[in-house]
Amino acid sequence: MNAKKFSDAMGELDNKYIDEALNYKKKVKKPIWIKWGAMVASLLLVFTMSVPALAAADFGPAYNLLYKVSPAIAQKLKPVSMSCEDNGIKFEVISAYVEGNEAKIFISVQDIDGDRIDETTDLFDNFSINTPFDCSSSCENISYDTETKTATFLISISQWNEKDIIGEKITFCVREMLSNKQEYDAILTNLDLIQISATPKTITPTQIFGGGGTNYNEMKNNFQALKTTGILCSPIAGVDITAMGYVDGKLHIQVKYEDSLETDNHGYIYFKNDKGEEIHCIANIAFSTDSEHQERYVEYVYDLSDVDLTQYKAYGYFVTSDTHIEGNWSVTFPLESISQ
Structure with missing residues (x-):
């Protein structure tokens, strides 16, 4: 478009x-x-x-x-038509509007030199909005036009203290984008659950980066990671399952995401039986094991104390990308009220 x-x-x-x-x-x-x-x-x-x-x-x-x-x-959108270009990518603020403490900004990203932009392109959570007020924001990929190689996004901004933001100027900046994303959501047919070790070797991570789940906070301080045993399963390029074992009665499954800092490769593993009942991890912990923090893993922890795992199959959901675009795109424009 x-x-x-x-x-x-x-x-x-x-x-x-x-x-x-x-x-x-x-x-x-x-x-x-x-x-x-x-x-x-x-x-x-x-x-x-x-x-x-x-x-x-x-x-x-x-x-x-x-x-x-x-x-x-x-x-309600009002034309803005302000743009900038870098690294063969054109970034344009097409239109915007503001009502009270909320603003909507419609932008486009176009590859004028190649084919790096596609329908999967996102801003890698790497956009920034510089405003004279505290705010929260989100970004939604709306459409992609193959003829013009243009992706369009809707940015939403909310003023925290609910004051009007009409007439304020904002600067929208982007430093990185991702495209050519692939999605996998299927049974991990090559993962042999018989290989789960009852006495796995563990190591202390060099750094823990974060995680989630109901038990994350109680587990992160004394977390011991599985020692990598090699590639057990590679469901999609950029994702390798590298260890499985029981630690303190909990099942740990370790996944290495290739170049996660560059590609934002991510996902999770879950179990499902023939009835459609699912088991999800009680914690996931992201960590590194090397001094340079380049080898990054996520370990998923499951409480299977009351579960017959032979009745379940392992599934994986993963999102990967192999196109990382860097540049310096920045546009400053005013937020104007809509006509009533």
């Missing part, structure tokens, strides 16, 4: 059609975080009611993008 065409099309909308759309009332109040795909029917209804005189051909770029986002947001 061409970002400039979107801005031009937005500017061609007659104000009366926007006013009519803004006055459209939904019977059900929607949550802040919207599932974009589920809004297709509502969006078609809004445009059928609000712009009957406009044919799709007259309204192509804007219609096609608005088709993928919430009507309530799309009706």
